[in-house]
Amino acid sequence: MTRLIVPVNEHDHVQGDATAPATLVEYGDYECPHCGRAHPIVKRVQHRLGRSLRFVFRNFPLSEIHPHAEHAAEAAESVAAHAGSKPFWAMHDLIFEHQDELGDRELAQLAKTAGGDGKAVLADLETARFRDRVKADFMSGVRSGVNGTPTFFINGVRHDGPWDEESLVAALVLAAETAPA
Amino acid sequence: MVLAFYPADWSPVCGDQMALYNELRSEFHRFGAEVIGISVDGTWCHSAFKEARKLHLTLLSDFEPKGKVAKKYGVYRKREGTTERALFVIDGDGIIRWSYVSPVGVNPGADGILEALEQMDGPAAATQGRNP
Numbered sequence: 001m002t003r004l005i006v007p008v009n010e011h012d013h014v015q016g017d018a019t020a021p022a023t024l025v026e027y028g029d030y031e032c033p034h035c036g037r038a039h040p041i042v043k044r045v046q047h048r049l050g051r052s053l054r055f056v057f058r059n060f061p062l063s064e065i066h067p068h069a070e071h072a073a074e075a076a077e078s079v080a081a082h083a084g085s086k087p088f089w090a091m092h093d094l095i096f097e098h099q100d101e102l103g104d105r106e107l108a109q110l111a112k113t114a115g116g117d118g119k120a121v122l123a124d125l126e127t128a129r130f131r132d133r134v135k136a137d138f139m140s141g142v143r144s145g146v147n148g149t150p151t152f153f154i155n156g157v158r159h160d161g162p163w164d165e166e167s168l169v170a171a172l173v174l175a176a177e178t179a180p181a
Numbered sequence: 182m183v184l185a186f187y188p189a190d191w192s193p194v195c196g197d198q199m200a201l202y203n204e205l206r207s208e209f210h211r212f213g214a215e216v217i218g219i220s221v222d223g224t225w226c227h228s229a230f231k232e233a234r235k236l237h238l239t240l241l242s243d244f245e246p247k248g249k250v251a252k253k254y255g256v257y258r259k260r261e262g263t264t265e266r267a268l269f270v271i272d273g274d275g276i277i278r279w280s281y282v283s284p285v286g287v288n289p290g291a292d293g294i295l296e297a298l299e300q301m302d303g304p305a306a307a308t309q310g311r312n313p
Contacts, residue, residue, distance in 0.1 A: 147290035
């Protein structure tokens, strides 16, 4: 059984309560088409499970095959650092909704739309300010057995099954029922 | 050296597996290790695969006589005519220090390889350059 070696912590991007009985962690790549497909599925799963689910997103850019993935991740981190959690999640959504337009200028524009600072994003990309942060996410994933994107962990255990909506809901409900109170 | 047997160039799981090792080249280099992929595909197939996936890894072709190397390592799947998804960490003296055979549909990832390399190199080398 492959387990998440870095538990959810204060540096993570989190939606939902820390007390939720089920936690879904996704390691994702903003330019990966499979992650793009998973994005609306995760949204629906979040909607269905409501307060019993906490969702966490960590970066896992495969930049050799996805040339914009690293900058997209750094841009999202920049928005989080300058504007906070809500704009970060808006940026996260916008990136997945515009996977074909992820050049630096487009990312800055998306950041602005998300309520962040486009200029700061460009400056942060230039100086690679968040490269280490993204790399730390990536390496925590590698060490936890992330083997491609998206990789999901449910209550700390790698979810090797399918990740369509029904499968994820079923796995999360089961995890929530068996979670220690 | 890390020898990674995989069933075939273009199947989706292998693609992810080689893509991951490709991303982790610098991480493996810290341990003085090189990952080498090996399958029963021919060299032209490997070339096309490498180009399409932008892989900077060496891919060996266990094509003629087919599966000869895999058989020596005990990881040939006779019925399918391909190999297991198997990893071998081999030291400078040619001794296998760690090995793992993954269920054929499951990408084994890189955590096991990195742990094995760390243990071989000892703690000093293992912590060098690690992320804070």
